[in-house]
Amino acid sequence: MPIVEKSLVTVDRSDRLExxxxxxxxDWNTFLRSRVQTDLDVRILDWVRSQPQGDTISRCWxxxxxxxxxxxxxxxGLNEFNPRYFIYLAQVGYEEELRKYATTIWRCVSCNKCVExxxxxxxxxxxxxxxxxxxxxxxxxxxxxADRFDRAYTENLLRRGxxxxxxxxxxxxxxxxxxxxxxEMLKMGFQxxxxxxxxxxxxxxxxRGWRQFGNVLREKLKEDERRRRASLSAAGGRGGxxx
Amino acid sequence: xxPILVLGAGPAGLSAAAEIAELGAPTILVEREAYLGGNPxxxxxxLLAPDLRPSDEILGPLIAKVEGNPRVELHRSTxxxxxxxxxxxxxxxxxxxxxxxxxxxxxxxxxxxFDHFDSRRKFEYGYGRYPDVLDFKELEGxxxxxxxxxxxxxxxPRRIAWILCVGSRDLQVGNPWCCRMGCAVSIKQAVEIRxxxxxxxxxxxxxxxxxxxxxxxxxxxxxxEYGVKFIRGRIGQVTIxxxxxxxxxxGEDTILRRPTEVPFDxxxxxxxxxxxxxxxxxxxxxxxxxxxxxxxTPNLSDMNPVDSGLPGVFLAGAATGPKAIPDSVTxxxxxxxxxxxxxxx
Ligand code: SF4
Ligand code: SF4
Ligand code: SF4
Numbered sequence: 019m020p021i022v023e024k025s026l027v028t029v030d031r032s033d034r035l036e037x038x039x040x041x042x043x044x045d046w047n048t049f050l051r052s053r054v055q056t057d058l059d060v061r062i063l064d065w066v067r068s069q070p071q072g073d074t075i076s077r078c079w080x081x082x083x084x085x086x087x088x089x090x091x092x093x094x095g096l097n098e099f100n101p102r103y104f105i106y107l108a109q110v111g112y113e114e115e116l117r118k119y120a121t122t123i124w125r126c127v128s129c130n131k132c133v134e135x136x137x138x139x140x141x142x143x144x145x146x147x148x149x150x151x152x153x154x155x156x157x158x159x160x161x162x163x164a165d166r167f168d169r170a171y172t173e174n175l176l177r178r179g180x181x182x183x184x185x186x187x188x189x190x191x192x193x194x195x196x197x198x199x200x201x202e203m204l205k206m207g208f209q210x211x212x213x214x215x216x217x218x219x220x221x222x223x224x225x226r227g228w229r230q231f232g233n234v235l236r237e238k239l240k241e242d243e244r245r246r247r248a249s250l251s252a253a254g255g256r257g258g259x260x261x
Numbered sequence: 262x263x264p265i266l267v268l269g270a271g272p273a274g275l276s277a278a279a280e281i282a283e284l285g286a287p288t289i290l291v292e293r294e295a296y297l298g299g300n301p302x303x304x305x306x307x308l309l310a311p312d313l314r315p316s317d318e319i320l321g322p323l324i325a326k327v328e329g330n331p332r333v334e335l336h337r338s339t340x341x342x343x344x345x346x347x348x349x350x351x352x353x354x355x356x357x358x359x360x361x362x363x364x365x366x367x368x369x370x371x372x373x374x375f376d377h378f379d380s381r382r383k384f385e386y387g388y389g390r391y392p393d394v395l396d397f398k399e400l401e402g403x404x405x406x407x408x409x410x411x412x413x414x415x416x417x418p419r420r421i422a423w424i425l426c427v428g429s430r431d432l433q434v435g436n437p438w439c440c441r442m443g444c445a446v447s448i449k450q451a452v453e454i455r456x457x458x459x460x461x462x463x464x465x466x467x468x469x470x471x472x473x474x475x476x477x478x479x480x481x482x483x484x485x486e487y488g489v490k491f492i493r494g495r496i497g498q499v500t501i502x503x504x505x506x507x508x509x510x511x512g513e514d515t516i517l518r519r520p521t522e523v524p525f526d527x528x529x530x531x532x533x534x535x536x537x538x539x540x541x542x543x544x545x546x547x548x549x550x551x552x553x554x555x556x557x558t559p560n561l562s563d564m565n566p567v568d569s570g571l572p573g574v575f576l577a578g579a580a581t582g583p584k585a586i587p588d589s590v591t592x593x594x595x596x597x598x599x600x601x602x603x604x605x606x
Contacts, residue, residue, distance in 0.1 A: 081495035082512060083513075086494065086498070097520075100518060102515065103518055133434065137426075137495070239468060247316040
C-alpha cells in the first residue's frame, strides 16, 4: 500500500482559499479549529463507583445489549433514553452532555431486562439511577414532574407506612397546580379499584407500630442524605438541592 | 521404553503422536470418536483461517502421518477409564466398546480439546427453536458442500447476519473468556459466501473485532474486496419478523445510537469454545489442576505451556484454553518433545 506523504511545511501558495475566516485550501494542519476538550469530569465516575449501587459501572464495555432490550428505548420510541449511552457519558465524564438527560434518565421503569442480559454483569438499572442521583444532587437539573411525584410519594408513604393513593393523587395534583374535576376523579378511582391498582380504597390504613418505625426511617433517610453530601464533597462535587 | 500415551486425535494430538513417532518412540494414540481429526473433522470445517486453505489439506497429511505408522498404535472409539501412577508413567485401562485392555505407558500427552458452546443456552437467540438460526459450525459444513440454503424452506438466503461472541465474553452463561477464533472464522465464512455468491449480503454484528496478529488481513480484505458489512452492537434478541419467513435481529447500533431491527434470512452464531468433556475427564483421571474456567492449567503457562507440572503429564492444544489450529499443532510438537525427554531418562 502506498504511503501518502504529507508536507508539514506550508508551501507558499497563491491560491489560498478562505471561507468565513476558515482556511479551506486543504493544506496539512489547516482547516481545524481547536477541539481541545476541557470539560471532562472524572468526578462523575469516581462518585458512581463509590456507591454500592453504582460500582459495576466500570465493567461496561459499551456493547449496547441493555439498550437493545430496553422497553423504553424501543417500544415507546424514547430514543434519547439510552442506558448504554448514559453509562458512556458518565465513564468518560462528558458532564455537559449527560446533564441534558438528567430528567430522562428517571424514566427507567426498573424492568431489569438490561440487568438480566448484560454480558458483563453490570447492574445497569441501579447504575443509571446512581448517575441520575449524581446529576440531581449536584443540582444541575430543573425539578421535573417526576421529581415532584417522587417527593409526594415518599412523604405520603412516610406518613402512615402505607401508601394512600387517593391523597397521593390530590397532593401531586396540587404540586402541579391542577385540580381534577370530581367526576373525573371518581371515574378514575373506580377504574383503578376495578383493575386492582388501588388497594387502600377510601379507608385510611396505618402500619402497626409506625410511629417508632417511621421515626427510625426518617432518621435513616437523613443519615443517608448526610452521607451522600459527604461523599459528594469528597469527590469534589458541587452540592445542591436535596431530593 | 514403554510407549507414550497421547489422548485425543485432534490437530494437537495428531501432531504430538506424529512427532513422538518421528523421534523413534512408540506411541499409543487414543481417540474417543471413530474418526481422526477432532472438531475440525466432526463439523466438516471448510477453509481454515487465516490462509483460507481447505481443512483437509492440513488435517490430511497429519492423519496420514499416524495412520499406518508402525510406531503408532491407534485406538479409535476408545476411552481411558483408569490411570494408576507407576514409579515412571502410568498403568492405564483402555475401553473399546466392552473390551478392556491394560497398558503401561511412560508418559502421557493430554490433547483432549474443546467442545463448541451449546448455543441453545443463549436462548434469546432462538437457536434450536428457529431453523434458520444456525451455529457457525453447521454453516461450515454447508459451505464445505456448497449448499448454503435456509434449513426452513431450502431456499437460498439473500441476507445473512453473523453474531459474534455467542457463549464467550459473557457472564450470563459463565464464560468470561474470548474464544480467539470466532471473529476470524465468521469473517472467513462471510468472505467465502461472498466469493461464491456475491448476491448474498453479509453483515457482522460485533463488539470488538479480534482478528489478532496477521489475521487482521482477513478483516481488511473482507471489507475492501468482499464488501462485508460491520455493525457495532451486540444483538439482544432474535425473533421472527412479521410475515413469518424472516428473522429479526434486535440490537443497538451503538454508532448510530439507536435501536436496529434488521430482517435476515439466516442468522449465524459464532459459538465459543468450552473445555470438552474429554478434558474434564482427563483432569480427574490424571489429577491435573483446572483453572476457574475449567481448562487444564499448565504449570508455567508463559515459560512452559505444555508442562502440567506433574511428572510425566504434558498438555497440548485447546485443552488448556481456546486455540487456533496452527497453535495446537505447535503445542503438539512441544508436548511430544517434552514427553519424549521425560520417557527416555
Ligand atoms: S449490556 Fe452491560 S456491558 Fe453492554 S452496554 Fe449495557 S451495561 Fe454496558
Ligand atoms: S430497567 Fe430501565 S434501563 Fe433497564 S431495560 Fe428496564 S427500563 Fe430500560
Ligand atoms: S474471537 Fe471474536 S467472536 Fe470469539 S469471543 Fe473473541 S471477540 Fe468474540
